[in-house]
Amino acid sequence: MSDSPSIKVTQDGPYLVSGGAVLLRQTIGINADEEAVEWDEGAEVAAPTKYALCRCGHSSNKPFCDGSHQTSGFDGEETASRQPYELQAERMSGPELDLTDAEELCAFARFCDRNGKVWNQVDHTDEEDVAETFVTQVNQCPSGRLRAWKADSDEAIEEDLPQDLCLVEDPGEECSGPIWVRGGIPIEAVDGETYEVRNRVALCRCGASDNKPFCDGTHAKIGFKERD
Template identity: 45%
Template sequence: MEKENPSIEPGTPILGKDYSIIIDTKGPYFVYGHPRLQQEFIVPNADGEAWEYHPGETYNTEAEPVALCRCGHSRTKPYCDGAHTQADWDPRLTADRTPLLDSAETYDSQYLELSDNPDYCVHARFCMAKGTVWEQINNSDQKESYDLCVRETFHCPSGRLKIKNKKEDRFLEPSLKPSLSLIEDPQEECSGPLWVKGGIPIEDCECNAYEIRNRVTLCRCGASTNKPYCDGTHATIHFKDGLKPLKKHKE
């Protein structure tokens, strides 16, 4: 079957062409190219607001491909152990393939334009620090608010939030190397999505391609209603992957 020519989201700075993810429509994510796979923990600031990511354990991706669990039931997470064949879950890929920005709301200011597509929200909460990004956008003529808007959108793992520099007429994106992260959220006592970075192409096993984006979050609890994307359900069901907790850092 001939592959589709996928759309590429504006602002995607690099394309991870040496990597790919193929989604088994009834099973795991098959990852090709040996990208780095590491835990990333959402860590709060002194005010208890989600503020930064701390790295955790790194996992082996030497196999070709690596099969990663997406049903949430594997006993060898993050890897697939075949549990999807017996688990009670809905594997259907129901997400709209319309480019994310096509159905995003926009919030305008003098210097910045914020695009927001809440269908991709994973409840990482970086957008809620220091007020909210929607409040800060109104004050983006001030350097502190401008910098906060950029920072908070850059930390949004799913790309739900994107910032455009109006003077330069271009979207601003963090420079992310093609890699994968397992998001962990100790504050909410749950494990989050598979964070795909750096423009890694994603398609299903029937060669149907998804939009290539710099920041993508894929469901790994098995309960999202917007598969393959995460819709934040992991926080509602308190999904836990059972992987190693964050090591305490010395002050």
């Protein structure tokens, strides 16, 4: 059995995490204009080598599962596409860099919005400062909805991320967010199929996404909070 971190989605139940995956906190840092500007890395959360993370949003022991899914009537059916990212995404071409966008994967972290939005920046990526900002903002997207590429190439510009699971807090929206899975940790569906392994993935932990197991931003609409 492999020692590498992995995640298993269970039927109407939690995420089973194995392989000693580090669990830590990440907060969306905002500026005076309330724009998402940086990830503030927080403390590591003590966890054993194997642990179960709440997926229904009802545990009294979040981020861990306490069995509440069994009494809350949680329907955890996975509805997300199994198609590879590149088949889901639309590609926009710029002079030096391209952008791909798989909108279904949006986790509403909003790093894409500042500096006039990445979708507008892409047309100006022959300007060095714009290109730099563009790549930074695209790589801050936790769900991997957005990806930057060298123009007209299959060379993606992805940061090297550690393999860990990050519990997102979003003070700008006064809510908690998804589990940001970094560094290409495999995620196995209930039926045993493994989702495409990606560098940045956002898993729903509020229980309300319409794109399970992935986050679709609904946590902000419902004001999901890990703790009261």
